[in-house]
Amino acid sequence: MIIWVQLPELKIHFYHKEVLNTLGNLIGRTIKLNYHTLTQQRAKFARLAVEVDVSRPLVPRIWLDDDCQPVEYENLPVVCFECGKIGHSSATCPLLWSALI
Template sequence: SNDNIDNIVARIRLLGMPLHCYHKKVLRMIGNVVGKVIRIDYNTESLTRGKFARIAVEVSLNKPLCSQFFLDGKMQKVEYENLPVICFNCGIYGDNNENCPQLKTIKGATKNSENNGVGNITNSGGD
């Protein structure tokens, strides 16, 4: 059982962001939409890694993970690297979509929840 684990540090990747977002201040703001920023990959900020940003964030295992958010009016997907089994429906550690208790209780129903796993930020560019 995982009763004592409430938070983990996860590495996230954000692919295809606009170039003006690759600044420490902006990356920190973006990372804080997902969780508490622990570290911004140095290579990410200097753009030597390619076309994605990598940020280490602390996330709560008691809440659903943020899988996407609006960035400058466009949907930005969040990729989590090397996570233990975590259900993206209920966000619970050790669960998976096949065994999710929330999915079982809403069996057959469509789930349209406002902002479910979605954050929202806008950025005017700059430093």
């Protein structure tokens, strides 16, 4: 699934095509970099499209140097905050329910 992600308040020295592609590949597989991100017109956040494996937990943050960089996902379907997978909520998480049985 291809999803747009935001890296809020990413330090401006990371706003280079190669670096942004590498960051996207830490989240999934980089598909596209947003034009405004590449031209540094809007430095409030970096925006990139990544392909993620929805059968695996989403990456909530990445480490850059010694800083924790949050990853925000745009327009996601239902996400479980117990196991991090897309498609069900925490209330119906199979992982949680199997632990209770």
